[in-house]
Amino acid sequence: MGMSEKDDLGKSSDMYVAFAFAAADVLVELDSQGNTLFAVGAAMALLGRGAKALTGQPLSKIIHPGDHTALSQALKQMTGGERVRNAIIRILRPDGKGAEVSLSGYRHPSKPDMLMVALGHPGGFHAHKEDRVGETGLLDKDSFQAMAASLLESAAPDDPYQLTLVELPKIDALSGDAEAQEALNTELGNRLRALSVGGDAVGQLDEGKFGVLHSAAVSADSISQSVTQAAAVVLPDAAPIQATLATLVLDVADVPPEEAARALTYTLNRFALEAENGGNLADLMKDLQPRLSATVKQMNDVRNTVTGGDFDLLFQPIVDLWTGVVHHFECLVRFKGEDNKSPYETVTFAEDTGMVGMLDMALLERAIAFMRSSVANNDSLKFAVNLSGYSLSDPTVVRRLKEILTTTTDLRKRLVFEMTESAQVRDLKAVNDVIQIIRKQGHEVCLDDFGAGHAAFHYLRALKVDNVKIDGSYIKDAMRSNEDVSFIKAIVGLCTELGVTTTAEYVEDAETANLLKLLKVRFGQGWYFGKPLRPSSDDIRTAWRTPTLGWNKGLLHFTKG
Known part of the structure; x- marks a missing residue:
């Protein structure tokens, strides 16, 4: 090695040392054959051997034999000018034990025949x-x-990853042969992993349907060829197969990384749902790119709406069926320009994309400010704010909720929470812990839409609440359906035993209200008692008067029927 080369190596070594110890990993310089020219960093902690012990040895010497192919593929990608990021690969420590490390690297910017490689502790998913x-x-x-x-969050914005979806055709030779099918999936997985980011970004999305996350340097032809080769290995006597492929460029620079990841998840879930419902897969796959773009745009629109405060609150009365007193008003969101349109679609989208926590906290803060205004600051006026089960499962949102609740001591007994749910809550215990914190601070908690979707009896067992709101689908047909009446009786009986009150929604007429009273349901909500409204004036004495509501002895009463 000449003096100038040593000088260059020394300069790069200085750079390596700085980055190696800052990141607590190991950086190595490889020649074109994969031999280590230089190594520095916390090698003993990561690899079980000192950095000097790596010098002059092939990097493959410390790699688990089962991952030699993955290493070769990664080095090949680097040699071709592609950056490799966070490939998970197994190393062998001197004691014979294996360990997984993250491998990243790229071609040396000034020496095309050398590679710069970083080894570190695996992060992310x-x-x-x-x-x-x-x-x-x-x-x-x-x-x-x-x-x-996880990979999307760490991707370089100027070098977006790509997602290719693969659908295998029906293969007669595999019909009824589960062992051969698994063998094909295994062989295909091994080949696709060698092409994927990190060497493990390949999944089976459904029967005969796969996804592979890869760099732009991996072509659709190479993926298609891998499929054909895998089938030839497992089914040597069968005719060559041609898979259907669709590639999605994950260029989502317009949103934060974590939201980009949620946009991808949402798009894939919608794709899978429509495919299950009989959609034409080839057409759906061609439509993926615009779907992702549309999802990103809609997420931006939701974020701008929330941060800009472009929404209003309407208030619908919930009436004590036994006394006629308005127990509280439910705060319902309406997005500006959409007064006559249900917010359900937007709220569901926010929940599905993980943005509902942002929306819930914005609505809560708006409701709190309203409750302290002259038109609502009265001990007899209580208001319920919706909180998604997703929000109560999100540590970041829960932290913000706790911060807000430290400022609402003046609203105890007046601020009520309704837990809404359009997606299943996975950790009911964690959600119940949050609910109990809310209740201990003096706020009632209601479980919304009970009996619909995921909000079933196991929720009531796991979540200790003050009130259960029976889903309106049972109330609307109660006058004509003995089955619905039986269901309502069962809920009321169980809730009574548990010390939980009940509310019926979608009460549209006096006959239904009277039936619910006979069934011992305590509260009612619906157009019979009043549509969602805005206060009609700035004077609290007149603001809440409507054709169905009026003041009597300091309490707001239902005056009709």
Whole structure:
């Protein structure tokens, strides 16, 4: 090695040292054959051997034999000018034990025949055996989405990853042969992993449907060829197969990384749902790119609406069926320019994309400010604010909620919370812990839409609440359906035993209200008692008067019927 080369190496070594210890990992310089020219960093902690012990040795010497192919593919990608980021690869420590490390690298900017490689501790999503489909090694659908989301958050904005969806045709030779099908999936997974980001970003999304996250340097032809080769290995006597492919460029620079990941997950879930419902897969796959773009745009619109405060609150009365007194008003959001349009679609989209926490906190703060205004600051006026089960499951949102509740001591007994749910809550215990914090601070909590979707009896067992709101689908037909009446009786009986009150929504007429009283439902909500409204004036004495509501002895009463 000449003096100038040593000087250059010394300069790069200084740079390596700075980055190696800052990141607590190991950086190495490789020649074109994969031999280590220079190494520095916390090698003993990460690899079980000192950095000097790596010098002059092939990097493959410390790599688990089962990952030599993945290493070769990563080095090949670097040699071709592609950056490799966070590939998970197994190393062998001197004691014979294996360990997983993250491998990143690229071609040396001034020496094209050298590679700069960083080894570190794996970060982000890390798949385990239970995240995989059988013995194939393929990630299951949820784990693949989590992996893709994690990688998307760390992707360079000027070099976006790509997602290719692969659908295999029906193969007669596999009909009824589960062993051969698993063998094909395993072989296909091994080949696609070698092309994927990090060497593990391949998942089975459904029967015969796969996803692979890769760099722009990996072509659709190479993926298609991998499919054909995998089938030829497992089914040597069968005719060559041609898979259907669709590639999605994950260029989502307009939103924060975590929201970009959610946009991808939402788009894939919608794609899977429509495919299950009989949509033409080829057309759906072609439509993926505009779907992702539309999702990103809609997320931006929701964020701008929330941060800009472009929404209003309407208030619908909930009446004590036994006394006629208005127990409280539910705060209902209406987005500006959409007064006559239900917000359900936007709220559901926010929940599905993980943005509902932002919306819930904005609505809560608006409601609190309103409750302290002259038109609502009265001990007899209580207001309920909706909180999504997703929000109560999100640590960041829960932290913000706790901060807000430290400022609402003046609103105890007047501020009520309704837990809404359009998606299943996975950790009911964690959500119940939050609910109990809310209740201990003097706020009632209601479980909304009970009996619909996921909000079933196991929710009532796991979540200790003050009130259960019976889903309106049972109330609307109660006058004509004995089954619905039986269901209402069962809920009321159970809730009575638990010390929980009940509310019926969609009460549209006096006959339904009277039936509910006979069934011992305590509260009612619906157009019979009043539509969602805005205060009609700035004077609290007149602001809440309507054709159905009026003041009597300091309390707001239902005056009709």
